[in-house]
Amino acid sequence: MKKLILLTLLLPLFATSQIINTDSSSINFGVVLVGETDSALVTLTNAEPGTLNVTNIKFYSIYGEVPFSAAQTVFTIPGNGSTSVWIYFSPIQNILHNSTMVVQHSATSGHEAISLGGQGRFALSYYNSTENLNEQALKIALKARLTLGQTTLSYSAARNAMFMTIDNKRFNGQGATVNTLECVYTGFNKTSYTSRSDAQNTNPQFNTEHTFPQGFFNSASPMRTDIHHLYPTTNNSNSQRGSKPFGTVTGGTAVTLGGGSFYNNTTFEPRNIQKGATSRAMMYFVIRYQDYSNHFSVQQNILKTWHNTYLVDSVEQRRNDDIFTTQGNRNPFVDYPQLEKRITNFVANSVTPSVNGLDVLQTSINFGTFFAQTSDTFDYVLVNTGNQVINFTNFALSNLANLSFAAGSGTNTALNPGEAIEISVIAASLNSTTINESLTFSTNLTFPRNNFTIPISGQSVVVGLNDQELKNTIQVYPNPIQDNVYIRNEGSQKIDIRLLDVAGKSLDVKFLNQNGSYYLPAKEIASGLYFIEISSGDQRIVKKVVKQ
Numbered sequence: 001m002k003k004l005i006l007l008t009l010l011l012p013l014f015a016t017s018q019i020i021n022t023d024s025s026s027i028n029f030g031v032v033l034v035g036e037t038d039s040a041l042v043t044l045t046n047a048e049p050g051t052l053n054v055t056n057i058k059f060y061s062i063y064g065e066v067p068f069s070a071a072q073t074v075f076t077i078p079g080n081g082s083t084s085v086w087i088y089f090s091p092i093q094n095i096l097h098n099s100t101m102v103v104q105h106s107a108t109s110g111h112e113a114i115s116l117g118g119q120g121r122f123a124l125s126y127y128n129s130t131e132n133l134n135e136q137a138l139k140i141a142l143k144a145r146l147t148l149g150q151t152t153l154s155y156s157a158a159r160n161a162m163f164m165t166i167d168n169k170r171f172n173g174q175g176a177t178v179n180t181l182e183c184v185y186t187g188f189n190k191t192s193y194t195s196r197s198d199a200q201n202t203n204p205q206f207n208t209e210h211t212f213p214q215g216f217f218n219s220a221s222p223m224r225t226d227i228h229h230l231y232p233t234t235n236n237s238n239s240q241r242g243s244k245p246f247g248t249v250t251g252g253t254a255v256t257l258g259g260g261s262f263y264n265n266t267t268f269e270p271r272n273i274q275k276g277a278t279s280r281a282m283m284y285f286v287i288r289y290q291d292y293s294n295h296f297s298v299q300q301n302i303l304k305t306w307h308n309t310y311l312v313d314s315v316e317q318r319r320n321d322d323i324f325t326t327q328g329n330r331n332p333f334v335d336y337p338q339l340e341k342r343i344t345n346f347v348a349n350s351v352t353p354s355v356n357g358l359d360v361l362q363t364s365i366n367f368g369t370f371f372a373q374t375s376d377t378f379d380y381v382l383v384n385t386g387n388q389v390i391n392f393t394n395f396a397l398s399n400l401a402n403l404s405f406a407a408g409s410g411t412n413t414a415l416n417p418g419e420a421i422e423i424s425v426i427a428a429s430l431n432s433t434t435i436n437e438s439l440t441f442s443t444n445l446t447f448p449r450n451n452f453t454i455p456i457s458g459q460s461v462v463v464g465l466n467d468q469e470l471k472n473t474i475q476v477y478p479n480p481i482q483d484n485v486y487i488r489n490e491g492s493q494k495i496d497i498r499l500l501d502v503a504g505k506s507l508d509v510k511f512l513n514q515n516g517s518y519y520l521p522a523k524e525i526a527s528g529l530y531f532i533e534i535s536s537g538d539q540r541i542v543k544k545v546v547k548q
Contacts, residue, residue: 187271297347
């Protein structure tokens with residue numbers, strides 16, 4: 001559902017900071033189902049006559065995925081105009097998403113951070129109990145969910161269901177016209193068998209593979225009869241796998257009948273088409289039951305890799321559905337493979353590894369040129385990209401004569417994961433002043449550092465001094481600049497002219513003299529905001545001009 005919420009972001013090019021209305025500094029998408037997308041419209045307004053360039057709208061990842069995005073991230077906003085951008089929320093996990101988007105732009109003020117939030121939810125209500133959980137709490141919730149409603153089948157009933165319906169290509173949607181059973185390790189198809197007994201006793205004989213070997217749990221039920229980890233295999237490949245852990249085999253022996261599986265004395269490697277299903281069967285088993293004899297723990301890493309490399313296909317999903325119909329529970333890692341990202345350790349007590357991360361979007365604060373006798377605000381944005389709270393303390397400015405913190409800034413702050421801090425610094429001056437100072441603060445981070453020093457620069461200019469003689473004899477036109485910009489001097493005094501950019505830097509251009517007046521061809525400069533400084537002795541005036 002598209003949200004027609006207009007978030008008006010004012011992005012002035014000069015002399016004032018960005019402003020977001022307090023009721024639109026965040027977007028809350030509410031509940032959105034995983035696999036669906038919701039959207040909200042953000043309108044960015046440029047309050048100055050010069051063109052403004054949005055250079056990026058930056059988003060951040062959650063469990064390795066980026067759930068928020070924008071229809072466009074690079075664009076221009078015309079002078080005194082606006083541009084609307086759709087922001088999208090496409091959740092991957094059934095968790096509460098707490099994140100930030102940062103609008104980066106060419107104005108001489110800080111970037112703008114907008115808080116993003118939304119609750120992801122799985123469409124299958126079967127997994128409602130897992131919402132907003134991770135690590136050990138998620139494992140506990142999954143175990144309870146998988147246990148609830150599970151029917152313990154007899155071994156004969158479980159194998160009959162496998163051989164005659166669940167893995168029978170005649171009945172499981174794979175289009176066979178006769179009973180057809182495929183060995184998951186060799187790819188060999190047994191056809192036209194009449195019963196499970198027929199399949200087991202005619203060459204090549206078929207057997208039932210326990211992906212988690214039943215010898216480790218003494219062939220006890222319900223583990224022995226849980227179809228989620230049972231697969232049809234030939235007798236030979238079943239024996240060749242035995243109870244070996246899964247892994248990569250180099251220079252091993254191919255299973256009888258070939259097909260892509262290999263083994264040696266210690267390890268078994270299933271063919272690629274089975275690796276994903278094998279890993280998900282093993283993850284299901286240890287969550288539903290336990291890791292008997294530490295069999296899973298020694299292969300956890302390779303199984304996770306296979307899980308993320310060999311993705312769920314329609315055959316595996318159909319098998320999961322059919323098993324649910326037969327024994328009453330599901331494999332969560334088939335339905336929602338992304339759940340694996342929220343479990344660091346499937347065997348031991350699972351705890352999220354501590355990650356400290358701080359995105360330093362700008363290495364300095366540059367006010368550029370601003371008017372004396374006014375104030376300018378720079379919002380210095382930092383984003384917590386880790387999973388631990390960051391504490392900010394000891395805020396200080398090196399010179400309080402021209403710098404100060406805006407209300408609410410410069411105080412000790414705890415920043416939650418996914419959130420942004422805006423350190424608002426105000427520059428003000430009564431006279432023409434060059435600022436070369438710094439902002440310092442401390443954090444509880446150990447990497448990349450815990451103490452930060454951010455350089456601050458800027459130049460205040462006096463516009464419209466009461467030097468009446470110079471002021472009354474100088475005309476600057478036209479504004480906005482068209483073909484040329486002209487400086488007409490109707491007095492007798494000699495004048496010096498400089499063209500400054502918004503950062504206060506003098507540009508290397510030459511004003512041409514024409515009968516006592518001066519002009520600059522517009523082709524000499526790009527579109528944007530400029531200042532023309534005109535001085536004569538101790539008199540000085542500055543005129544703001546725009547090249548469109």
